[in-house]
Amino acid sequence: AAGVIQSPRHLIKEKRETATLKCYPIPRHDTVYWYQQGPGQDPQFLISFYEKMQSDKGSIPDRFSAQQFSDYHSELNMSSLELGDSALYFCASSPGAGNEQFFGPGTRLTVL
């Protein structure tokens, strides 16, 4: 069965650079969630989208933005990267808000 796909799986950037993380949800899933998990920390909710519209916003820095496209894939754009942005970024998808979330493998971002 198709799962949530995230790309890239690993990314190394320098401070002040930009990064774009991509998430491809399970087919027919219209809701996408982004989470950030710092080293040794719980995942923190960043932002979610339902039917290509932002549905909820968590602890997402102003330097980050995200959107969901017509094919339901989502991109998380991160600018002016800081060392503290080094984390595992998870995307999850679900068939509608509030339903079971299925997680992607994550993108490990390292900022040097």
Place this chain on the structure above:
Amino acid sequence: KNEVEQSPQNLTAQEGEFITINCSYSVGISALHWLQQHPGGGIVSLFMLSSGKKKHGRLIATINIQEKHSSLHITASHPRDSAVYICAVVMDSNYQLIWGAGTKLIIKP
């Protein structure tokens, strides 16, 4: 006080033992997830519960909505079950996931 509390934080057991991980929460929820995270980070959804009990292979999850408590049980534990098990609740107000701190389980052969 955290909205989602898990216990124990760490658990080491011998292969074959019956494992129980507990989760208590203090917010209104529409459902509760049990998730498994292996070293390297990938997260796998084990169960999503809104009431009662679910079973999948050697894993059993129960939830008591009135008591705001859920348990994850592993029967006949195996070293490959070693992972971090996370309880996460779906808030009924906005469908956000609130995560527990996780239980690190090590099963020794």
